[in-house]
Amino acid sequence: MPEILDPASPKPRVRFAPSPTGFLHVGSARTFIFNWLYARHNGGTMILRLDDTDVERNTQASVDSIFDGLKWLNLGWDEEYKQSERMDLHRKTAWTIFEKGLAYRDFTPAHTGDAEKSGAQGTWLFNPGARELSRTESDRRAAAGEPFALRFRVPRDGGQLVRFADAVYGEQVKAAADIEDFALLRSDGMPTYHLASCADDSDLRISHIIRGQDHLSNTYKHILIFEAAGCKPPQFAHLPLLVAPDGTKLSKRRHGPVVSVTTYRDAGFLSEAFINFLCLLGWSPKNDRENMSLQELTDIFSLEGINRSNAVVNFKEASVGRAPSPADNSQISPDVIPNPPRVVIPPLPHVVIPSEARDLGLAAAEDTFDPKALWLNAEHIRALPVEELSARLLPIVRAAGFDVTPEKMLRITPLIRERIKLLRDVLSAADFFFVDQLPPYDPAELIPQKGDAAMAMKVLSRAREVLAKIEFKHDPLDQALRAAALELGVKAGQMFQPIRLAVCGRKNAPPLFETLEVLGKETTLARIEQALAMTQQ
RNA sequence: GGCGCUAUCGUCUAGGGGUUAGGACGGAAGAUUCUCAAUCUUCAAACCCGGGUUCGAUUCCCGGUAGCGCUACCA
Incomplete structure (x- = not known):
């Protein structure tokens, strides 16, 4: 319930007023964020109001989806209202x-509809008589x-x-x-x-209406209502619209799940990175700062930094998990589906066979989102303390069916922290830490640069001997394996690469010694053994 | 159709009567490391068009064009 404030209070009262007719999309999320930032920056009040006066189109599923999205944003609000209760x-x-x-x-x-709409000349102003x-x-x-x-x-x-x-x-x-x-x-x-919105804005003593520019021309009507009702209109600030790469407004039907907030959540965005990204669309701090924490954003946000032209969210259209459409032949319009299908999930490592397929799965997810969003997410991931990042990664790994202890996750995290852009990437970046049995790989990949099968054999068997008798710590591993390379007359890289492949099951992985350290002697030797067996065939 | 809003690299943007038009992402090349990533360096890349004002317009004004929004007993 609203606290009673001094009406002359200089503290702003702002609101986010979604209508529950679809899922929460990125444009709405940005509107929420800008309102929130404005409120927090000025020590004001953030209000959430469900504008649910369209009984025909409102759905509970949509309400749930909006709360889902807002909950993930994790910004919170101070007061909450439902228009349908204030009629x-x-x-x-x-x-x-x-x-x-x-x-x-x-x-x-x-009006029954479009019949006269299509052929209409001029503007309808009122019904005669x-x-x-x-x-x-x-x-x-x-x-x-x-x-x-x-x-x-x-x-x-x-x-x-x-x-x-x-x-x-x-x-x-x-x-x-x-x-x-x-x-x-x-x-x-x-x-x-129009009526409900103005009546509520006035009753809730909203001081600033910050909303999408699609309401700019509606504002004249609102001014008329405020004045007719004897109320002082609030201040207005209209936000440039977020549009798709094709210039049209964001729509689930046309652009797929990339427009839904929950898609970003499920793909492994950090909400703080997502917020950061959205803030950069249509607003600028004018000082070249881009990577910012919530606190920084709150400190420097101001209406003056908002610009007037639409901003495109540069995603790749429809490359993300297209609805499994033919299957669900529900009659409701796609825009009304509350929780769109999730992004293509990189196939689980222990299920997938060729490593290329894994990479492709990952690429599909990464290519989908605006590159800047991805970059910012990677930046925010790297900025997180290892403990925190590890704690965020753990549930994702477990949800994928891997049994990993928090302790082990904490040791893995620093190794992949600079190698993931999305939290979900942990599954493909660290898969070999989680599985007992490596997925099959082509033994030919064991052959080092400028080497042959014999060299691979030689390196691996030597590695087996050396590794069996040393401590699995970075420095000893480093020294022992370099020494071994020297003895064998191969380059360090030619020594490390077959081992990396044997142990990780692929060419690209975190640094070798750290990896071996986390993996442990037993697993390492077993995997080298396996590799050796494969080269023999 | 009517009314309105907008227009700087591919994208997000800074700037503003005289600038080598700045930054970031992405791209390319190189450095570095045991691969990848990260990091660093370098490069390519933009003022929608036409008039006007002015000594001088990308910047100001007008027009055009394009995009978008509104034009519902939707929000």
Whole structure:
């Protein structure tokens, strides 16, 4: 419940007001973040309000999805409301406007749709005759039970102008004559978005409305409502839209799950990196800083840094886990599906055969997201203390079916920390630490650069001897294996590479000595043994 | 169709009447290391078009074009 604040308080009150008609997408998430940042920067209040006045399209699944996404963002909010529980207020506001003569009943049946829309020339402003209906006539028909919508009586003459100052887009002016008589109440008595939104913003004493630019032209209507209701309009700040690489607005149908916040979560983004990334779209600190912590963002965020042109989220379209579509032939529109299918999950190492396939699986996920988001995520991963990163990795590894102790994970983490861009990459980057049995690999890969099968044999058998009798610590391993290489007359690289392959099952892996140290003598020797057996065939 | 908003490298952006138009991601090349990654160095890459104002416009003004938004008893 709202705390009672001094109405003259300089502390801003902002709100994020999603309508639960689809999953939380990245554009909405950014709006939430900017509101939150503004509130926190100024010591204000962040309000979450579910704008659920469209009973037809609202779904509980969507509400869940929005909370899912916001929970992951982990920013929190101070107050929470649901518009559907405040309809008395909305209606009261509507009738107040009506009593002032600034709204009228329109008994015209609702537009049935696109029929006239396609062929429409010019702009529809109001239904003929409705505006002029006398109050007594209007009251009589209403009393007789005739359905009507309540419409705002937009001033039609005198060349009136509606104006407001937008913190981002500057002074905005529009001729009232160009604004249609929009509805306040539907014929079923339900408030419309415009009415409910303004009534609530005023009642909740919202000081700043920070929202998508798609509402810029709606704002004139809102100004009209605020004024008709006798309220002072809040400050407005419209945000440039986030669009897809093709320039169109983000949509699940067209662009797939990449537009959903939960996709980023499931792919292994750190929420702080995701937030950082979103902040850089349409806003700039103007000092070339890019990699920023939440605290830094909070400290330097300001409305002045917001720019006016749309920003593209540079993802690769539809390369991410396309809906398993033909299977689910649900009739609901794709935009309404609350939790889109997850990203292609890199196949589990112990299931997959060729290492190329593994790499491809990973590449698919990485190619999907905006490269900058990936880079920032990698930066944030590296900035995390090892303990923290390890703790975040562990549940992912376990969920993939590997039994790893926190202690072992903590030893593995420093080895892969600079090699992963997404948390999920741990599965492909550290797979060989988790499995008992390495997936099969081509024995030909054991052959070192500028070497042959004989050299591989020679190196591996020598390694087997040497490793059997030394301590598995970085320095001794380093010295012993280099010495062995010297004895055998091969280059260090030619010595290390067959061992790496035998032990990791692939060519690219973390540094050898650290790896052996974590893997331990027993596993290492067993894998070298296996490799030797393979080269013999 | 009407009304509105926007326009700097591929992408995110800084800048602003005179600049070698800056940074970042991504790309390319090189250095480095036992591979990969990380790191470092270097390179390629942009002011939508046309008028006007001005000694001088990428910057200011107008027009065009393009993109986007609104134009519902959706939000």
